[in-house]
Amino acid sequence: MLRANTSCICIVGKMPKTPAKRKRLRARENNDVPGPSTEPDHHPLSSVVPMIDYAELARHMVQQQAIQGQAEQQLVTENNVQGSQPEAATPTMTSATVSGGTHSVGATNVLPGPHSVSPMDTPNISNVGSILDVVFSDSPVPSSIFGAVSHPGSGTFIADLTSATAHILTASLTQASRAAYRRSWDLFLNYKPVTNLPLQVSDVCNFIGHLFQSNLSASTISSHISALGYVHKLFNLPDPSQAFVVKKLLRGCHKLAGTVDSRLPITKDILAKLIAALSHTVAAKANCILLDALFKLCFHAFLRLGEVVSKSAGSSSLVVQRSNVAFQFEGSLLKSVQIVLHHFKNQKQNNPFVITLESSIDPTMCPVAALHRYLSHFKHSSGPLFQFIGGNPVTYSYVSTQLYAAATFAGLNPKLYKGHSFRIGAATYATSLGYSENLIKQLGRWNSNAFRRYIRIPAFNL
Structure with a gap:
């Protein structure tokens, strides 16, 4: 480990000002080692550059990281075992009614950041079919449906939407797009009838494999996965369609299937x-x-x-x-x-x-x-x-x-x-x-x- 030492610092191009320093420098050039100087060195930078022990600094940083990691791990453990937040945190509780019950999610200030969502923050939604019926219906989506599955993971509470805002949101998709998205979800639910929101990344990956084996084109597979991601984005849930492995699988589908359109024109x-x-x-x-x-x-x-x-x-x-x-x-x-x-x-x-x-x-x-x-x-x-x-x-x-x-x-x-x-x-x-x-x-x-x-x-x- 390197250690900083002011005695080895010099300014190139300038000669020492004191006679003793000039004498030691000439002696060093002539391979002559003079005796110890009785005059103290007063280097222009000696009072500016401190003595830094980088090895000690590194050990201190590792120690602090270990302490912080232990505190975060203890927080997760206490939440899973006791179902409560530590006294040091002051969480804000939000209740979300799902399938006749109440699901409480907590926001903690221990791990800040716009995308830091702990397992306790992510709801597990089981009434997927009912939610899809409402989201992809021709009627405006009631604002109450957002409150049933929203969570404060990104700091934006979609449950706060008014009925007028929900109506505008419904109009963002055409009727044809809503029907196409619903068909994609029907395909997934036929593939895996028992499922909850958010979907597991592994299930989405295996669904891609299932569609590819069914001889669907790469662009069609991408459209189906995009429909799955739409519902997750709509309810502010972790989106499995954005996972790295999912994107690589979609890229693989395009490479294996090729990009040549084999369909001929009917002239x-x-x-x-x-x-x-x-x-x-x-x-x-x-x-x-x-x-x-x-x-x-x-x-x-x-x-x-x-x-x-x-x-x-x-x-x-x-x-x-x-x-x-x-x-x-x-x-x-x-x-x-x-x-x-x-x-x-x-x-x-x-x-x-x-x-x-x-x-x-x-x-x-x-x-x-x-x-x-x-x-x-x-x-x-x-x-x-x-x-x-x-x-x-x-x-x-x-x-x-x-x-x-x-x-x-x-x-x-x-x-x-x-x-x-x-x-x-x-x-x-x-x-x-x-x-x-x-x-x-x-x-x-x-x-x-x-x-x-x-x-x-x-x-x-x-």
Whole structure:
């Protein structure tokens, strides 16, 4: 260990001022050792630089750290055994009612800091299903639900929200986003039915593995984990989705799955082949008329399949409804159709989006004529736009199955043509016609330049 000593300090470039010092310096240069000086040294810095024992200082710091660690460990032990705070602390107690009982959480001033949450501060919430029903309902979230699970870990008490503030908070998510987040939680609860809040990091990690083995894409897995984290952030709970290992697992999913989009575009020519195949792959004529209109509409209107058919039984109200469709005529001539989207991805401030399609010169590919024919045959005036004769909503899985069968019959690789291929094909076809990027973004309701990866034009014919 080094020890500071003022006798070895000198200022480079200056000679000692006293004769005795100059004599000792010349003697040292001539290898001549003079006798001891009777004149004391008065170095300019000798009265400024103290004698510091760094070894002693290090031992003192280690000792203080050990004392502090023992005090913190004793505090945690006393809390776990006696359920009370030490007399030295003056905690503020907050009661949180959960599942008919009262859960007390204490704030202590022993371990300060905005993110220091002790085990006693973190509630264990068991009524997860009931909380999710309230959070992801269409009604404003009552402010009382926040008080049931809040804790003072970050110094912000979400239980203090007023009913007006809770209403604004509910409006921050669109209805489609709330439905998507709830589907993610349903997947997790199906994977692990018995669970409490906050979720364990290990459970979230294993859930990622489960989703990956279920052949879900890396981006879809990330979306599901983000939904889990949303509820934790909302209630000011420790968020397992932000754990280091969770982020590394999500990164691993992206690396293993790759980033290449294998879905091919359904272009106008391919759309014609698929429609021609429907008469051979669909047994019921009515369903053939239904799919003919659905395929043409998705292509010409840049629609996501999930915007017109529901993925689950509870989300049929989020797709295009029969009341959202209106035809325009000039006399007896069908001129156009207007479709109003109330729920779609990247929607801002719940503003609807109006799509107007003009009648095509080619009647075999006209989406307006196909949609009018479908509605004239099915004759329903309410509910989802696309529904079977019996009134049941058309599902995402049914359309995907019929698309697979039609692609197979047409001699195409069915694994490369998915529901999103209509939208990819629309962007590709519009680009080939010379549409500007701004117009394509507007037609497809893109908020960014993400649509560029959908444009698949391999070469020009010169």
